[in-house]
Amino acid sequence: MAEDLLEAENVCVGYGRGDIVHGVDVSVSAGRIATIIGPNGAGKSTMIKTIAGVLTRREGSIRIDGREIGGKPASEIARCGVAYVPQEANVFRQLTVTENLQMGSWIEPKEFDARYEKVCALFPILKERAKVRAGNLSGGQRQMVAFGMALMVEPKVLLLDEPSAGLSPAMVEQMFDIIKQVNKTGIAVLMVEQNAMQALKISDHGYVMAAGQVAMSAPASELLDSSEVSELYLGTRQ
Amino acid sequence: MSGQLIINGIVNASLIAPPAIAFSLLFGILRFPNFAIGAYVTVGAFIAYALNVGAGMPMWIAGLGAMAGTAVVVWLSDVLVFKPMRGHTPVTLLVVSIALALIIEHIIRLFYGADVRGFDLPLERPIKFAGLRITGEQIDIIVMTIVIGIAIHLLLQYTRIGKAMRATADNETLAEVRGINTSYVIAFTWFICGALFGLTGVFAGLDLVIEPLVGWYLTIPIFAAAILGGIGSPYGAMLGALLVGLAEELTVLVLPSSYKIGVGFVIIAVLLLIRPHGLLGQPEIKK
Ligand SMILES: Nc1ncnc2c1ncn2[C@@H]1O[C@H](COP(=O)(O)OP(=O)(O)OP(=O)(O)O)[C@@H](O)[C@H]1O
Ligand SMILES: [Mg+2]
Numbered sequence: 001m002a003e004d005l006l007e008a009e010n011v012c013v014g015y016g017r018g019d020i021v022h023g024v025d026v027s028v029s030a031g032r033i034a035t036i037i038g039p040n041g042a043g044k045s046t047m048i049k050t051i052a053g054v055l056t057r058r059e060g061s062i063r064i065d066g067r068e069i070g071g072k073p074a075s076e077i078a079r080c081g082v083a084y085v086p087q088e089a090n091v092f093r094q095l096t097v098t099e100n101l102q103m104g105s106w107i108e109p110k111e112f113d114a115r116y117e118k119v120c121a122l123f124p125i126l127k128e129r130a131k132v133r134a135g136n137l138s139g140g141q142r143q144m145v146a147f148g149m150a151l152m153v154e155p156k157v158l159l160l161d162e163p164s165a166g167l168s169p170a171m172v173e174q175m176f177d178i179i180k181q182v183n184k185t186g187i188a189v190l191m192v193e194q195n196a197m198q199a200l201k202i203s204d205h206g207y208v209m210a211a212g213q214v215a216m217s218a219p220a221s222e223l224l225d226s227s228e229v230s231e232l233y234l235g236t237r238q
Numbered sequence: 239m240s241g242q243l244i245i246n247g248i249v250n251a252s253l254i255a256p257p258a259i260a261f262s263l264l265f266g267i268l269r270f271p272n273f274a275i276g277a278y279v280t281v282g283a284f285i286a287y288a289l290n291v292g293a294g295m296p297m298w299i300a301g302l303g304a305m306a307g308t309a310v311v312v313w314l315s316d317v318l319v320f321k322p323m324r325g326h327t328p329v330t331l332l333v334v335s336i337a338l339a340l341i342i343e344h345i346i347r348l349f350y351g352a353d354v355r356g357f358d359l360p361l362e363r364p365i366k367f368a369g370l371r372i373t374g375e376q377i378d379i380i381v382m383t384i385v386i387g388i389a390i391h392l393l394l395q396y397t398r399i400g401k402a403m404r405a406t407a408d409n410e411t412l413a414e415v416r417g418i419n420t421s422y423v424i425a426f427t428w429f430i431c432g433a434l435f436g437l438t439g440v441f442a443g444l445d446l447v448i449e450p451l452v453g454w455y456l457t458i459p460i461f462a463a464a465i466l467g468g469i470g471s472p473y474g475a476m477l478g479a480l481l482v483g484l485a486e487e488l489t490v491l492v493l494p495s496s497y498k499i500g501v502g503f504v505i506i507a508v509l510l511l512i513r514p515h516g517l518l519g520q521p522e523i524k525k
Binding site for chain 2: 053054073078079086103109149153
């Protein structure tokens with residue numbers, strides 16, 4: 001059996017005393033998209049933060065290409081090919097849009113020019129607003145800066161925490177198109193989404209998290225067909 | 239008469255500006271007002287004194303030595319005191335920084351007592367024109383502060399490490415996520431700020447006197463300048479220093495000079511009431 005590009009096994013993690021995430025398994029292989037859905041406070045963000053190294057797992061194993069990354073600081077995990085876009089505070093507010101993108105290519109500064117053109121082709125607004133401080137942008141534009149920053153490297157794994165939050169319905173559509181486009185280049189995508197229906201439609205696999213555990217893990221199409229899932233998580237949004 | 243006050247004010251501003259910039263940069267990463275800054279300035283003054291008077295070195299070498307030595311002391315204060323305490327509340331850290339200031343001050347007293355000292359410099363006549371006077375040292379202070387202001391601007395705006403400093407101050411977690419080694423960036427920030435405090439010690443020794451409380455007297459004007467400009471904003475700190483420096487001198491026109499020391503307090507109090515984010519700082523936008 002081939003190893004998946006990203007494999008997290010039996011991950012336990014929390015903030016203070018006590019765990020928030022209790023033994024979660026998640027995996028994505030190259031060129032695939034997996035989406036985590038679930039109610040507020042389920043621990044979705046906590047799980048994805050732990051893979052990115054912002055939190056350190058207390059138990060379990062997290063591997064990229066079979067290499068253990070659990071326990072490494074976030075800056076090293078970034079160098080292992082993981083690009084993470086947090087749910088909140090995901091831009092440098094005092095820095096201009098261009099400076100934000102420069103921070104995106106921090107680990108590969110020589111690639112800046114080429115990647116800048118690519119990212120601006122995806123999000124033309126980033127070029128138009130190049131000199132504006134990210135803190136002065138609208139929520140949707142900030143989201144594009146955040147995503148653009150992550151694409152300034154060519155990651156193996158893209159971790160997206162609610163990439164469509166704050167976007168207009170038309171932009172949501174476009175954002176999912178872009179995620180699909182990026183994914184087609186062979187990048188493994190793991191995302192958390194509230195727009196569960198649309199996210200699952202572009203996904204290969206889906207996880208339902210509840211109360212810090214994986215309640216369901218199935219191919220995305222199965223989750224879309226499941227009456228239980230659509231009642232609980234899809235119906236409310238669509 | 240008031241022409242002379244403006245000159246004095248500009249000299250005063252030049253003394254306050256570098257440490258106000260440093261205080262602002264440090265606040266950006268620490269998120270608490272570090273009251274030990276006055277003690278750092280005093281350390282700079284005494285290292286320069288030891289090198290200049292004690293070891294007989296020329297003033298410019300003593301000045302560079304003071305910057306380097308103070309940078310190390312200031313960095314050590316992070317490694318030994320503040321780093322182990324990261325995550326505590328700002329109030330706790332503030333109290334710790336006051337304690338640190340007292341400890342440093344008393345260590346200096348242990349070696350040098352409370353005597354008032356000065357550098358060993360050739361006596362120079364002040365330059366006079368149109369009834370105004372300014373000393374050669376004061377001109378040096380003004381020129382060096384302008385150079386430092388430009389250098390810090392270039393560092394923050396155009397260099398890789400400078401951008402990383404701003405990014406880390408803005409959002410440390412995100413900086414780390416983008417692959418920036420933030421502990422290194424923070425240590426570098428402490429060093430740069432330490433050098434600025436050391437230089438201020440040298441300036442204070444040139445323009446005022448050298449004694450264990452010399453930096454302490456500057457603490458309030460430095461805070462006032464940083465708050466006036468918008469805490470965490472280095473450019474604001476430069477503007478704030480100019481305004482506080484002038485305000486302190488110009489109050490002499492309307493109040494006895496013994497009230498000068500209160501000017502910083504008044505500026506802080508008024509600002510916190512009417513514009514807490516300062517002149518150039520950005521108000522926190524809540525999502
Ligand atoms: N920084 C933190 N410190 C302490 N507890 C936290 C912190 N962040 C989140 N939590 C708690 O952890 C639990 C899971 O939060 P998490 O953000 O992972 O949920 P989520 O599934 O992403 O929810 P949402 O859909 O609202 O984003 C919640 O109970 C939350 O209160
Ligand atoms: Mg979340």
